[in-house]
Amino acid sequence: MSAAAPAAPGRPPHSAVVVGAGLAGLTAAVELADRGMRVTVLEARDRVGGRTRGIEVAPGRWIDAGAAYLGDRHTELHTLLAACDLKTAPTAMHGASRFALAEDGSRATTDGRFPPLNAVALGDLFEQLDELAAAVRPDAPWLSPNADRLDALTAADWAERQLPHPDARLFFPLFLGEMMAADPAEVSVLHLAFYLRSGGGLRYLNAFEGGAQQDRVAGGAHRLCERLARRLLEAGGVLHTGEPALAVEQSDGEVTVRTPSGSYRAAAAVVAVPPLLADAIEFRPGLPVRRAGSRTGRGCAVKVNLVFPQPVWREHGLSGWSVNAAGPLLSTVDDTPPEGSPGVLTGFVTGAEAHRFAALSPAEQRAAAVDQASRLFPMLPEPVGFHVTDWVNEPWSRGCYAALFGPGDWLALGPTLTVPHGRVHFAGTETSAEFFGLLEGAIRSGRRAAAELLAR
Numbered sequence: 001m002s003a004a005a006p007a008a009p010g011r012p013p014h015s016a017v018v019v020g021a022g023l024a025g026l027t028a029a030v031e032l033a034d035r036g037m038r039v040t041v042l043e044a045r046d047r048v049g050g051r052t053r054g055i056e057v058a059p060g061r062w063i064d065a066g067a068a069y070l071g072d073r074h075t076e077l078h079t080l081l082a083a084c085d086l087k088t089a090p091t092a093m094h095g096a097s098r099f100a101l102a103e104d105g106s107r108a109t110t111d112g113r114f115p116p117l118n119a120v121a122l123g124d125l126f127e128q129l130d131e132l133a134a135a136v137r138p139d140a141p142w143l144s145p146n147a148d149r150l151d152a153l154t155a156a157d158w159a160e161r162q163l164p165h166p167d168a169r170l171f172f173p174l175f176l177g178e179m180m181a182a183d184p185a186e187v188s189v190l191h192l193a194f195y196l197r198s199g200g201g202l203r204y205l206n207a208f209e210g211g212a213q214q215d216r217v218a219g220g221a222h223r224l225c226e227r228l229a230r231r232l233l234e235a236g237g238v239l240h241t242g243e244p245a246l247a248v249e250q251s252d253g254e255v256t257v258r259t260p261s262g263s264y265r266a267a268a269a270v271v272a273v274p275p276l277l278a279d280a281i282e283f284r285p286g287l288p289v290r291r292a293g294s295r296t297g298r299g300c301a302v303k304v305n306l307v308f309p310q311p312v313w314r315e316h317g318l319s320g321w322s323v324n325a326a327g328p329l330l331s332t333v334d335d336t337p338p339e340g341s342p343g344v345l346t347g348f349v350t351g352a353e354a355h356r357f358a359a360l361s362p363a364e365q366r367a368a369a370v371d372q373a374s375r376l377f378p379m380l381p382e383p384v385g386f387h388v389t390d391w392v393n394e395p396w397s398r399g400c401y402a403a404l405f406g407p408g409d410w411l412a413l414g415p416t417l418t419v420p421h422g423r424v425h426f427a428g429t430e431t432s433a434e435f436f437g438l439l440e441g442a443i444r445s446g447r448r449a450a451a452e453l454l455a456r
């Protein structure tokens, strides 16, 4: 699985190069290898998994630095986990929630997860979002009624016009930060509506029990990519890590992918990387439409994991869940491994706050996060472990949880997102109309790209 790639002397028949060893690329690669194709996967990082990554918080106990949660509707993910002999475990969400939403910084503790804000104003916000999602065409958002108008408007502009109540205005950016790692100024209303629809609706996307956060992959979601990589090798495939694709050329009925250390020739290719990174690859002949626009943003999430000997908040009837108007930790959740210890409180630093936090020194990050966590949960001892994963500045992700389509993006990019460019096919969660931005979307996109290629 190490790097080093001699230039291939000739193109084997029925061969494919897959660029990107995230979930989408590996799904496509394994499907192709299982059907007898000779598959080479090129991965820029020195590991597989892309936006999934594990942290071992105690011997044999893993948590997720990247993607973590899944729900029952993520059917392809469940099927793949079962095929890879991996299990899921329920996400812990028992006990009361903490909210620090008041201007004076005071905290409220409530049963359940509904914030202590004006219920009518929040109900009205959710109704409006439901209406937007219901009106969007999930298969082709750019053909939705009023697509032009909705694609020109940012979610921040929309909130300014549509949300008269201060509680709804306060909650809206927190909600978008938690759900999409987005600053409302960065996404178009069409993208917001599509994201909600694609993910199964607002309630499903935000729920733990019965929703998209119901379970986690026992041992960490990164294991899925590791198992897929192993299956690829067992099926005769080849994987080169530390091997970024710089150019994808097509001539004489074949594709050549160039990297800093060599070139790889094949009958066809799958490019399975996020839009901003696909746009950085040189395509010859050039793409008719770029993969990202000037307003395509990177989702902004920094994940902070505080590790304690035990999840002590549970003894105090608290779930570990909190939502906070001030950062850095805009929300926290109990991410204790299924084995029950060590206690892990994960903080999400999202949207504009993620840029501020990412710019701090490690010592400042730790001081700010520990201080806020211990104000929220005064029973916490000093953490025994502290991990920060800055996805904002990860050069090989450029956007987490997923790319954010800004004004104009859906109309310009949408029609060609999944259209092959000659012998080059495109995958990646951002090319999936279903569960866009999620693990499930990545798998579905990988399957689609493999099917396209096999049908050639």
Ligand SMILES: Cc1cc2nc3c(=O)[nH]c(=O)nc-3n(C[C@H](O)[C@H](O)[C@H](O)COP(=O)(O)OP(=O)(O)OC[C@H]3O[C@@H](n4cnc5c(N)ncnc54)[C@H](O)[C@@H]3O)c2cc1C
Binding pocket: 019, 020, 021, 022, 023, 024, 025, 042, 043, 044, 045, 048, 049, 050, 051, 052, 065, 066, 067, 068, 069, 070, 243, 244, 245, 246, 272, 273, 274, 277, 278, 281, 301, 303, 391, 396, 397, 400, 401, 402, 427, 428, 429, 430, 437, 438, 439, 440, 442
């Ligand atoms: C903090 C965080 C939390 C998340 N939470 C969840 C969650 O709870 N549930 C959920 O379903 N999803 C979640 N997601 C989203 C989920 O991780 C992604 O949707 C999914 O992993 C995307 O897979 P992908 O294969 O499309 O892209 P990626 O995982 O980004 O894979 C692309 C791969 O391509 C490589 N690459 C890029 N450019 C090149 C190049 N030029 N040459 C070669 N290789 C290249 C990258 O290194 C990467 O390995 C989260 C993401 C993050 C970061």
